[in-house]
Amino acid sequence: MEEEKLELKTKVNYLEVILGFIGIIITIILGKMFLKTDILFFKLLMGIGLGYALTRAYTGFAGSVNRAYNTGSTKLMRTMMFMFFISALLTTAFLLKGNPVDYNLWINPINVGLILGAILFGFGMSFSSCCATGVLTDLVTGLPRAFITLVFFSIGVFIAFPIQNTASWVTNSWFSTEVGKQLAGGVYLPDLFKGDGLEGYLGALLLTGVLCSIVIIIGYAYEKYRKKNGTYLGHPMEKTQGELEEIDIKRFKLFSTETYYHFFVKPWTLKQGAIILSILFTLLMGVTKAGWGASTPYGIWFGKFLMILGVSPESIVSFTKMSADAFTTPFFEHAASVQNFGIVIGTIFYLLSAGKLKETFTSELHITKKEIFLFALGGITMGIGTRLSNGCNVGALYTPIANFSLSGWIFFIFMVLGGILGNTVAKKLNERGL
Numbered sequence: 001m002e003e004e005k006l007e008l009k010t011k012v013n014y015l016e017v018i019l020g021f022i023g024i025i026i027t028i029i030l031g032k033m034f035l036k037t038d039i040l041f042f043k044l045l046m047g048i049g050l051g052y053a054l055t056r057a058y059t060g061f062a063g064s065v066n067r068a069y070n071t072g073s074t075k076l077m078r079t080m081m082f083m084f085f086i087s088a089l090l091t092t093a094f095l096l097k098g099n100p101v102d103y104n105l106w107i108n109p110i111n112v113g114l115i116l117g118a119i120l121f122g123f124g125m126s127f128s129s130c131c132a133t134g135v136l137t138d139l140v141t142g143l144p145r146a147f148i149t150l151v152f153f154s155i156g157v158f159i160a161f162p163i164q165n166t167a168s169w170v171t172n173s174w175f176s177t178e179v180g181k182q183l184a185g186g187v188y189l190p191d192l193f194k195g196d197g198l199e200g201y202l203g204a205l206l207l208t209g210v211l212c213s214i215v216i217i218i219g220y221a222y223e224k225y226r227k228k229n230g231t232y233l234g235h236p237m238e239k240t241q242g243e244l245e246e247i248d249i250k251r252f253k254l255f256s257t258e259t260y261y262h263f264f265v266k267p268w269t270l271k272q273g274a275i276i277l278s279i280l281f282t283l284l285m286g287v288t289k290a291g292w293g294a295s296t297p298y299g300i301w302f303g304k305f306l307m308i309l310g311v312s313p314e315s316i317v318s319f320t321k322m323s324a325d326a327f328t329t330p331f332f333e334h335a336a337s338v339q340n341f342g343i344v345i346g347t348i349f350y351l352l353s354a355g356k357l358k359e360t361f362t363s364e365l366h367i368t369k370k371e372i373f374l375f376a377l378g379g380i381t382m383g384i385g386t387r388l389s390n391g392c393n394v395g396a397l398y399t400p401i402a403n404f405s406l407s408g409w410i411f412f413i414f415m416v417l418g419g420i421l422g423n424t425v426a427k428k429l430n431e432r433g434l
Contacts, residue, residue, distance in 0.1 A: 051344060069423040092201050374426070
């Protein structure tokens with residue numbers, strides 16, 4: 001019986017495996033040959049790593065709220081807090097004894113735009129079951145849903161560009177600190193603890209740890225409440241991740257199906273994914289002096305699409321209040337676009353190398369008219385929300401928190417509230433058959 005169980009668990013589609021490794025090698029070679037700068041090539045590699053980690057760990061920022069609401073499990077949200085703290089700790093290695101102004105830190109403004117944008121973003125991701133980065137991985141795992149979301153996400157970003165670039169309630173911060181004023185105008189936490197003996201970073205890290213701990217404690221309390229009420233379901237993949245066995249050293253053979261399964265197929269735990277994402281984020285900070293962003297390119301892509309249809313670059317620049325370079329720069333010369341492309345490639349590579357691409361890709365191809373409407377609604381509200389809050393779940397939440405910006409925590413609070421609102425509305429619509 002154990003042998004049958006092992007055989008089933010370690011069954012691998014080797015045709016997909018071969019295609020996966022050939023494909024990733026070709027992608028890297030072509031990237032090195034044709035991408036114009038080392039930074040572009042680095043961005044491609046980072047994107048591949050991010051996409052691989054997000055997919056193999058079955059993780060994503062949208063799930064932090066959606067899973068908690070729908071299943072009662074806060075494990076993903078609690079793991080995110082672990083990732084936020086680790087990322088902030090690692091980022092300190094660059095900022096301590098350095099000049100934070102030399103980095104492109106996302107110390108976002110604190111204002112009405114941040115709050116409203118976070119609510120809209122949380123609301124939208126409850127309908128589309130993804131976020132700005134999740135929509136890229138979902139192009140492979142849930143094409144119809146992700147494609148519709150991406151199209152309307154891009155429209156939302158584009159139509160809200162002028163608001164982001166001109167509205168004082170989006171650009172000006174209610175509160176700011178010394179370093180914050182020199183960056184995007186928000187609150188830089190180390191400025192609040194200048195007398196701690198480590199230029200404010202000890203106090204900022206301790207505060208970050210306290211805030212992460214508060215969220216974790218609330219998460220456990222919420223799970224307890226759901227279990228007492230009999231409404232706790234748990235998330236199926238989280239259960240699977242928790243039950244996966246370690247490699248059997250006694251039976252270890254380098255060239256065996258079981259060994260391949262453990263090294264390339266077996267899903268990572270949420271915590272393993274969080275550690276890898278933290279390392280990749282730190283590499284981005286060290287090499288590019290900036291964090292992780294994803295949503296701005298979507299609006300740029302829509303602008304490029306309009307140019308293909310005959311709209312002049314001058315008209316697009318006049319409308320968006322942005323530089324012409326943003327829309328005239330070729331796709332593979334735009335660093336953020338290359339990184340987003342890499343995320344899709346990383347997703348495909350994991351699914352191919354794990355022999356799961358065909359099975360995964362074909363599992364979510366059917367879509368109803370109602371779902372089209374809901375995914376479009378989710379996409380456009382997320383897109384608009386990113387411009388009001390100056391970022392998405394990576395640009396307004398993860399990166400700012402890791403960069404010691406108070407704005408990231410405010411975004412988190414209102415994003416959760418927006419997610420609860422969106423899931424509540426979606427539930428009501430489903431109950432009424434709408």
